[in-house]
Amino acid sequence: MRRDDIATVLMIAMVWILSLSIGYLYQTLVISSRSTSAQTSDAVSALPVQTGDNQPPRILGIDEVQPVVSTSASFKIATDEELSPADSDGYSLELIEEDSGQYTYLVKLDNLAPGQNRMAISLSDYTGNVNQHQLSIDRLAVPECWDGRPRTIASAVFPHAIDTVVDKYYKLDSSYYPADLVNGAYSGIPVYHGGSAYVRVPVVQPLKQMLSDARAAGISVYVSSGFRSYAAQGRAHNYWTGLVGGGAANYFAALPGHSEHHLGTTVDLLTSENGYTISEAYENTRLGRWLQENAHKYGFVMSYPKGKEAITGYKYEPWHWRYLGIDHASRIRELGITPTEYLYSINKLACN
Ligand SMILES: [Zn+2]
Structure with a gap:
């Protein structure tokens, strides 16, 4: 191979490496600026959302739902919007506290069946935007063994x-x-x-x-x-x-x-x-x-x-x-x- 050829090959290799580096740098910059803008829009939507927009209510806090033995249970949920009254079978929502853009509701569940109960709670604002919250609650089925019935060992x-x-x-x-x-x-x-x-x-x-x-x-x-x-x-x-x-x-x-x-x-x-x-x-x-x-x-x-x-x-x-x-x-x-x-x-x- 002649010296000129070697120089040409080296030049091509350098240009190729340089273009790869620029491409990588470009991608890194664009992706990071995209994720930055995503964070910014998250931060904006985390501000209290007023009724009349097209955002569903956001959940700001929720109790962990514990297993129960009775057919009913209740837990608290906090949202960033006032909710329209729920008229669903199986649960109801009651506003118990409102504090600087945070609305706390007591969710009451009824008619729980023995075993695992899966349900969706509709959190709807007054504009009709709905956030479906899925939850699962266990009702322990305690047998009625202790009513004096004859039993065996x-x-x-x-x-x-x-x-x-x-x-x-x-x-x-x-x-x-x-x-x-x-x-x-x-x-x-x-x-x-x-x-x-x-x-x-x-x-x-x-x-x-x-x-x-x-x-x-x-x-x-x-x-x-x-x-x-x-x-x-x-x-x-x-x-x-x-x-x-x-x-x-x-x-x-x-x-x-x-x-x-x-x-x-x-x-x-x-x-x-x-x-x-x-x-x-x-x-x-x-x-x-x-x-x-x-x-x-x-x-x-x-x-x-x-x-x-x-x-x-x-x-x-x-x-x-x-x-x-x-x-x-x-x-x-x-x-x-x-x-x-x-x-x-x-x-x-x-x-x-
Ligand atoms: Zn003992």
Whole structure:
């Protein structure tokens, strides 16, 4: 190749590279200026929009819609325009606050079916511009098992599942033994003299944290009982049978296989405030009040609440706490139902 040819090839290559670079630079500049102008137009439309324009109402804020047990629910939604009254089946809108261009409405939903309800709420301004807001709300179908109907005993479904049901009608097999049981005392969980705190691995850290936070608040607390085997529960039941007789004993101690202690996710907690005793007065100790206020934040629920004996099958036990995880525990608290009803519902259990 001659020197002239080499120079020509080099020149062509340079021109080609230069044109590519210019093209790239041009694209970058144009695209970035386009996205800048897009941001500008967004910023403009974020200003309060007045009735009479062609913009649908914009949603400025909305409550998270929680699951319900009843057929109705309500939540708040804030828009940038006043809405025309909704005349739809299934929901209504009520203006509850107007503040500098922000309109807050209470949306009331009715006739919710059991299971998942999907619906669209029409947010319409007075010019007729509509913003269709899609939402989904769960209505838990709680079975009516506790109306005194005769029932039979079935095996607990998936005993290892954290949300399994163990009660008077769902029992654990005598051979069931949680595989991941550990001695909580070795993890620094305070154990009452003569008691024990065997729990499953997922329970250790939340339990330890809950008890250490209670203690940091100056509250005395100890675990008196965690996991109980089928045989140990049999002994506890026999003890109560000796004291109060066979029929009444079931109210104080579960029959073997029917105790949540057999799950390894449940503990009884004692405090020095009432001399480490279990009685109704427990609820008024600082520990009793603290647990009712805070236990759900660590994933624990009171399995046998006051006044719900017909559902739970057991007397009020403010010292008996079961670990279900923070999501379930918080949801049960929001719904205001017993853990028993909640667990039957999410496990879709029959009233066998
Ligand atoms: Zn207990």
